Amino acid sequence: MYSRHDRAWLSDAGWAGALAGAAPEHAAALEQWRSHDWPLIVARRTPDAAPGTLCLGLALPPDAGRKLRIALPVNEHAVARIEAALPLRAAAAAAPARWADPLAALLAGASSITLRAYGSLALQAITGLGYLTESSDIDLLFTPASLQELDAGVQLLKTHAPQLPLDGEIVFPGGAAVAWKEWRDAAANDTRVLVKDADAVRLATTASLRDLLG
Template identity: 85%
Template sequence: MYSRHDLAWLNSAGWAGALAGAAPEHAHALEQWRGHDWPLIVTRRTPEAAPGTLCLGLALPPDTGRKLRIALLVNESAVTRVEHALPLRAAAAVAPARWAGPLAALLADAGPITLRAYGSLALQAVTGLNYLTKTSDIDLLFKPESLQELDAGLHLLQAYAPRLPLDGEIVFPGGAAVAWKEWRDAAGNDARVLVKDANTVRMATTASLRDLLG
């Protein structure tokens, strides 16, 4: 099963198909990604995505002067491998100096809690291109495996939010994702939050999501 923010590498046939159907203004970026064998990002499925296809995205760094995001629809057979979003520990290697100390402390305090990165920090780590700016956030994925881990992870993110521009999502079993700041601000089990998963965007109660963790 593919999850939003996973990293997907295309095989040669996949790249050939992507380039054959590309708009002229997208061809250079796609050629660059193919040449370096950089991954694309798994995105939410669109209504036109048929069974056996995968929705992928590519975002150019801001220093290109173009805020260009390319959406691709490829056959699953065009994908040579898929990996989960980059572990935060790996992405932290390219973090600017102002984040280095707090990030190291966050990782030390996380203990068994696994945090992964997506967005600008992860893209810069994967490609070496300049995605990070002075206003960039640190987009994290936190996938708790129990209610205790959910509460501990949320406490961890709250503790470090004053020191780091933390953003991102809590991902519940089955791929239901909620912005961690929205979850933090939700009041009571009957509170409704915006949920994103592989196929839809919907509203759900915090109680129903906590139930997924047993």
């Protein structure tokens, strides 16, 4: 089972196929990823993806303010291994000095709550390349196992958001993901929120998502 934002490493045959089918302007970036054994990132499945296809992506560091993302649909058998998004504790080492103390406080407050990073902070930690800018957010994944953990995690993010540009998603059972800021603003009123699944986007009430943990 694959989830959005998972890290996927291709096999040698998988890289050979990806390079053979790459657009000429993408070949150098793909070869760089292959030579360093850097992972690709699992993206939402596209409607036209064939059975057995895994939709992966590669985001390059910003160039003159532009972000280039390369989509790579590959056969599932081309994946050598897959791991969840990078733990925030591991990604924090790549953070700029201005985030160091607030991130340490966030991690200390998290206790048993597992926070994972994706986006610019995670990619900079994985590759060492310059993804972070002055306007970058910290994209986090939070996967609660109970209603108590959901409420505690949201409160944790609310507490530390004034000191850090926290963004990202709460991931409910089955992979239903909701932007944590949207959840924060909607949960008290049981309004509908935008849910990103593995292959679709839909609206759901906050109560129906809480029921997944109840």
